[in-house]
Amino acid sequence: MKIELQVTDPMLLRTFLAEQAISKKSLSAIKRNGALLVNGIRQTVRANVVPGDVVTVVLPAETPSASLVPSEGPLEILYEDDALCIVNKPAGVSTMPSQLHPHDSLVERVLAHFREQRTAGIPHIVTRLDRQTSGVVIFAKHQLIHHWMTGIIDKVYLCAATGRLPARGRIDLPIRRKSESIIERITAPDGKPALTSYLTLLRSEHSVALVRLHTGRTHQIRVHFKAIGHPLLGDTLYGTDQSTGRQALHAFQVTFSHPVTARLITIQAPVPHDLRFVIPI
Known part of the structure; x- marks a missing residue:
């Protein structure tokens, strides 16, 4: 997965990345197994960047937990791009595996979707719901995106x-x-x-x-x-x-500033059939 960031002030690349809330741990992983490019050219964090430069962060590949078993269960996607996948969870499906419900969780359905679409990334749960609660659930496609989504929804x-x-x-x-x-x-x-x-x-x-x-x-x-x-x-x-x-x-609804583009996004999930007689909205 690649993320492109626009430079607006002169500074060291290291400082610029820190200002984007890229932690030292994430930066170490990027340097080991990803890449940093400025205007398409590989650079180290000691490089200087100037206004107008485009910094490309190539995120390291991730491996899903061995306990997750991809599930072909139905999946209603409300929104998807290179960074996020937002779905409408039905009641009766767990967001993640548990001792009582070890498989066919929502995260395992999203994992199967990613594999089918050959998506670069693995699902990281940003918002979770109780098993019997329906509605919007957000997944990030990389740990760094998950980190950027914390507390902004x-x-x-x-x-x-x-x-x-x-x-x-x-x-x-x-x-x-x-x-x-x-x-x-x-x-x-x-x-x-x-x-x-x-x-x-x-x-x-x-x-x-x-x-x-x-x-x-x-x-x-x-x-x-x-x-x-x-x-x-x-x-x-x-x-x-x-x-x-x-x-x-x-x-029913989530609103947030997109962690990569900063665009304001609002996503809604319609009231499911089993609740329409008590929530006639």
Whole structure:
């Protein structure tokens, strides 16, 4: 994989690469198994670059984990380029393998897609969803791209919650793992900071809300909505409602600045059929 970067100020190539958030570890790997070019000519990090120069970073090839088994399961691609692959995850598919569900994970389906397309790169999970949550999942095609994506994504979900939510709200409650469980989370003063905001779109026997995550704790939306007395429909871990076959939660939209081109990108995943009767958006 190659990345082209435009120089705007005179400096050492080493300094320029550091300003692009290329870590010393990544730079060492690039020098060992990749290449650095300035205007098409190989250079060392001690070279000087000037405005107008084009720096090409040839990223080293990566090998996927031996535990990943490419899966030919169905894959809905919402967006793809040389750096990213963004897909619409169905409910009932794990983002990554687990002890209970060791194969046919989403990452293994993406790996099979990469091999079929002869894509240079391996899938690195940027955003992940619970097995029974549907919607947008982002994969980077190299570790460096994954690093560049950290913390720059605006995530918006759609959910259906029990009861009648206020018109809007902010839930600022720390979250930690429940002591006697390896899965369940709770709100607690000694937990990690967690902030969720929401806008209620519909209210009838239940409420439909547009939810924005400001932090990324495990089960954050599910735990926060339980904490305010409105657990999600179908969420039997944090509530009692069984009107849907799974928690009524869908990762609807992501917005971010592309890590290579800096172009603002917004990707949406339509509400799946199994939730349209409770989230009629």
